[in-house]
Amino acid sequence: MHGQGHPWPWDGVQTLLASTRRVHTPRKCPGGSNSIADKCLIPTFLLGREERNTSQREDATVQIDGCHIGWRNAPVHILRNFHALNSNRIKERRSGNEEAPLKNKRLLWRIGNLDQKHIVEERCSSRVQGRLNGRAFSSRSVWMYERLRSAGVAVSGWIVNFGAGGWTDPMHELARHNPNMSAIFVDPQGTRGQRPPHSRVHFVQEAASPVNLCSVLSRGGLACSPHGSRATPIDFVKIDIDSFDCALAKAILRQARPKAVWIAVNIAVPPPVRFSRQWDPRFFEVVKLLGPLGRTPATLGCSTSAAVALFREEGYGLYASDGQDLVFVHGDLEAHVGEVGVDEFLCHRAIMDADLTLSFVDGGHVSEWIEDDASEVLRNIWCNFTLHDYLLGLDGMPFAMSV
Numbered sequence: 541m542h543g544q545g546h547p548w549p550w551d552g553v554q555t556l557l558a559s560t561r562r563v564h565t566p567r568k569c570p571g572g573s574n575s576i577a578d579k580c581l582i583p584t585f586l587l588g589r590e591e592r593n594t595s596q597r598e599d600a601t602v603q604i605d606g607c608h609i610g611w612r613n614a615p616v617h618i619l620r621n622f623h624a625l626n627s628n629r630i631k632e633r634r635s636g637n638e639e640a641p642l643k644n645k646r647l648l649w650r651i652g653n654l655d656q657k658h659i660v661e662e663r664c665s666s667r668v669q670g671r672l673n674g675r676a677f678s679s680r681s682v683w684m685y686e687r688l689r690s691a692g693v694a695v696s697g698w699i700v701n702f703g704a705g706g707w708t709d710p711m712h713e714l715a716r717h718n719p720n721m722s723a724i725f726v727d728p729q730g731t732r733g734q735r736p737p738h739s740r741v742h743f744v745q746e747a748a749s750p751v752n753l754c755s756v757l758s759r760g761g762l763a764c765s766p767h768g769s770r771a772t773p774i775d776f777v778k779i780d781i782d783s784f785d786c787a788l789a790k791a792i793l794r795q796a797r798p799k800a801v802w803i804a805v806n807i808a809v810p811p812p813v814r815f816s817r818q819w820d821p822r823f824f825e826v827v828k829l830l831g832p833l834g835r836t837p838a839t840l841g842c843s844t845s846a847a848v849a850l851f852r853e854e855g856y857g858l859y860a861s862d863g864q865d866l867v868f869v870h871g872d873l874e875a876h877v878g879e880v881g882v883d884e885f886l887c888h889r890a891i892m893d894a895d896l897t898l899s900f901v902d903g904g905h906v907s908e909w910i911e912d913d914a915s916e917v918l919r920n921i922w923c924n925f926t927l928h929d930y931l932l933g934l935d936g937m938p939f940a941m942s943v
Contacts, residue, residue, distance in 0.1 A: 642911065646885040649812035649914060649943065651848045652858050655883040663860035663882055664890035680862045681710035681776060682717050684800060684869075684877060691876040693799075696774050698762060700796070701725045702748050702788065703780035703804070710802050710862055711778045715741050721775075724760030728824075748781065750791035750819050757795065764795045771797040780804035780865065783823055786816040786842035786850055793854050799873060801856065802865040807892065808901035809843035810910045811885045813918055815925070816842035816850075818938040826933050837932055838901050839925045839939060846940075848884045857881035861891050914943045 689695060697720065701711035705727035715723045716737040723740065728747035736743060742760040746752070754764035765772050777798040779785050785803055792798075809815040817823075817840060827837065842850075847866055848858050856868040857880025866887075869880050892906070905924070909917045922941055929935045 645914065650883050650885050651852060652881040652883045654879055654881045655886055660882065660886045660890055664887040665894040679710055679713040680860060680867060681714040685714055685775065687877055688799065693876055697721050698774040699723045699776045700774065701778045703727060705729045705731060709778060711776065712737060714776065722761065724757065724762060726756055747824055748788060750787055753791050753795065771795055773797050776800050778802040782840050784817045784819045786846055787819045790850060799870055801851065801868045802862060803847055804841055804865050805844050805847050806841040808838060808906055809921060810906060811845040811888055812914055812943045813843055813921055814846035814849055814942050816846040816940045818940060820937040823937055830932060835932060837934060839929055839934065844884050844888045858884055858887060861887060918943050
């Protein structure tokens with residue numbers, strides 16, 4: 541029942557959960573934050589009669605207390621309320637100068653130490669991704685490739701793109717600018733009706749995982765390295781699979797040695813927490829069931845710190861952000877593209893402030909996780925994420941979390 545003029549039927553949630561035998565008593569996690577899971581199950585179809593009969597409607601994606609919900613044929617005036625609410629929360633989480641407790645936390649836990657203000661601003665918040673011979677590049681991948689070639693660095697002519705169905709990402713831009721480049725584009729949803737940039741782009745319609753990686757690469761024309769041999773040198777890799785991104789990255793680095801890697805991260809988990817969704821063959825099946833209900837799990841991918849730690853072990857340093865991705869460059873290339881090892885705390889903050897990416901968790905929670913003590917944040921996120929996974933049917937599917 542829609543009551544007291546509120547745009548959302550909060551009192552209908554318990555009834556829905558009871559009818560599906562998932563009775564959940566709202567609770568709080570350590571640190572005082574309301575669980576992001578409590579409201580993720582709010583059904584988009586429980587609207588009052590007045591809203592159902594509203595003539596002005598449109599399709600949209602709205603963020604409601606930690607959930608990105610695709611809402612079809614939604615009342616326009618309710619959408620405006622949600623967008624205004626989320627916009628205010630984003631503004632509330634921003635602050636000006638770095639306060640002493642935050643600085644102390646950053647200096648204690650950071651991995652990267654490149655913290656000059658102009659570098660952080662240029663690398664992690666600028667929409668101009670580089671300049672070469674007086675030319676400004678809006679794509680960091682195109683700029684970096686041209687920079688390496690102009691410096692005489694040997695390139696293989698191979699790039700691999702995991703999560704390539706949209707055709708609007710850094711590897712698409714790079715392939716479009718280099719028609720002689722060999723590329724493997726991988727996506728389980730196919731090309732979505734769009735044509736590849738050129739004939740040397742091989743599209744593999746399959747969900748890549750650490751288990752089938754060699755099969756996927758060979759279908760695109762790139763053989764895996766024999767066991768015990770050196771990894772195959774390639775130019776760039778991009779990973780954005782909305783699941784176990786860091787687990788796939790680790791498997792890739794055993795088979796190929798890219799000069800640079802673009803990887804999407806879960807921006808909701810701030811440094812120094814290292815969160816990483818692990819490979820589980822059941823994961824995609826559950827996500828498929830959630831899709832028609834408008835649910836996007838918040839426990840996807842890996843965090844900024846998890847990615848920084850993983851790539852540091854392999855000789856890479858955080859170089860920049862590029863839209864929704866972090867860019868890691870091998871340390872051997874610093875002389876050609878600039879220093880690697882950007883302070884991940886400052887880069888994460890610049891990304892959040894520039895709104896270059898979307899968080900699957902409400903800004904109020906993220907703000908607390910940025911400000912609180914690391915051990916308290918670890919307990920808080922663990923509580924939120926385990927409860928979230930239980931309610932969405934993802935319990936028992938592994939993730940790793942540490943500081």
